[in-house]
Amino acid sequence: MPISCTGLLRLLHLFLLLSSTLAAEDPIISRFQQYLQINTAHPSPNYHQAVDFILSQAKSLSLQSQTIEFAPNKPLILLKWTGKNPTLPSILLNSHTDVVPVEPHKWSHPPFAAAIDSANGNIYARGSQDMKCVGLQYLEAVRNLKRFNFEPLRTIYISFVPDEEIGGHDGAEKFANSEVFDEMNVGIVLDEGLASPDESYRLFYAERCPMWLVIKAAGAPGHGAKLYDNTAMENLLKSIESVRRFRASQFDLVKAGLKAEGEVISVNMVFLKAGTPSPTGYVMNLQPSEAQAGFDIRIPPIADQASLERRIAEEWAPASRNMTFELGQFKQKMSVYDENGRPILTAHDGSNPWWALLEGAIDKSNRRFGRPEIFPASTDARYFRLKGVPAIGFSPMANTPILLHDHNEFLNKEEYLKGIEVYESIIKAFASFAAETEKDEATKDEL
Known part of the structure; x- marks a missing residue:
């Protein structure tokens, strides 16, 4: 017996409702929503609730953790996954916990509800693009790697820093200039990038x-x-x-x-x-x-x-x-040159094996990337580059409008899940890299 148009519409509605329910019950998406629901907007970010959430995730992953306050009431979380050869320069995956303020009445969904639109799978929340997505994707990628018994050769650090949205002076800047950071012997930093309206990811080697x-x-x-x-x-x-x-x-x-x-x-x-x-x-x-x-x-x-x-x-x-x-x-005034008068940028050619590893890992994930770019704004990556450590800006968000600091900021749940797969590939490639670069040697000599 043929189904009427009304019947088809009812079935479609039921399918969308079921899809939304399943999405909400997906533990990966649910954890992302929980993080987004913590209001860390300036001028009064709830840093301590964010810390409690991140530390609970670290515990579930058996990662070492410490909470550091370079400034009062501005906690920085540092997680560690020790590698089989901890003498090799380490990998730092950086993200920030704070977000910019909102005008709630100009949003179609409450900005800290992390609501999922059942029609398209978009997750609406402040921080969904900038950059709570990246911090949680790091952890989900580590979760998957641990599930498959991957053992990193290099030590992996994951940092969640405060105050990026107001300059990073009490967060990444003090972190990069601390003894804690020097002792980490970091060889490469990954930090935030931008969404891409087309299917190619964007990679950043410097910033304004x-x-x-x-x-x-x-x-x-x-x-x-x-x-x-x-x-x-x-x-x-x-x-x-x-x-x-x-x-x-x-x-x-x-x-x-x-x-x-x-x-x-x-x-x-x-x-x-x-x-x-x-x-x-x-x-x-x-x-x-x-x-x-x-x-x-x-x-x-x-x-x-x-x-x-x-x-x-x-x-x-x-x-x-x-x-x-x-x-x-x-x-807010920084030089575009380092202390030796050289432009502050990360090499994005054959002289930098990390760049090749990143491109290869994205390729292996069957994703595309565009030509290297200079980030049009500013991120915490500049503080690490000032220390002479290569830093790459990357946020795996393709086919996504750029909505950082905008009303109705969102990230599609499928793009979020794809990003986790990409970070798995990148972390695995970086953490398995056995060779020491010239930069690694120079860093070790300085330390």
Whole structure:
């Protein structure tokens, strides 16, 4: 007897409902949801609940663990899986536990419910892409490797650090510059990458360093109706227009396909502060004597940072126009060069066996990857590269819109599960690598 359209719809609804129920009962997905449901958003991240959850997972995997506070109430979790040859430089799998704030009313699903859309399998939650997915995928990959009795040759460390979203100064920066890190003898670091809207994973060998700039203008106050030369507002507007032209020139290179986003200097104005406050708003017939604007600048390691700083001093904020500027306000100014004047990047050619191992492991998982990129923003990986340790940015999220820091951030559960398989392949390849690289030897000599 043929089934009616209504009957088919009912069967389809039943199938979707059953699929959703099964997904919710999948222990792998359930653990991911539990981690996402812990609210670690700034300004008051619940770090200690996240620590309890991670330590419970470490215990179930028989991993050694320690909790370190380089700053009060900002715990860092360090897990260890000792290798058969612990004298070889180790592997560090890094992730951060904190996430950015949310505007709940702008989400289609509660941002800390980790709800699964039964129609498409998307898991909606803050941190689903950035980057609680990666931290849990590390652990799930280790779980699977242990299930098949894999024994690593090299020691594997897994770190869950705080404060990445506010600069990482009390997290990865202090960790990378600690005796704890030196004693770990790290040979390679894996950290976060970005989702890819197409089927190819994205691999990052460097990143743009942040420079937060505040330009200030001063001038005599005057009546709102009079035209003056060199007023604070007029001088600031000239600077803003100069910055805008530079920004447009860099953006044009990206639009024309001549450079990737991570290869140009980005400049974005993030605040404008001026005016004389009044009980009802601002005084409208008084030109202010001070005005300032803030800019978020990101510089790739292939750029000339000294030239940019000259441009700021001579063109964007010249003293001749009563302008001053501050670089690195809010503790965000890093050089794109190391202490020897070399660009801070990780080799992504034949000179770096780790890169070849990563590409081979992804290939073995029947996944594709694009050409090496410079990360357009900043991650904790920069602190490890500053120490001379190679670091690669990678988050296995293909066919996924880039939604980090956006409303309705999500990761499809199938992509999440595929990512675990990929990390199994990568960890196995890295942990089985017996040869010592030139970098390994240099690191051991320094230690």
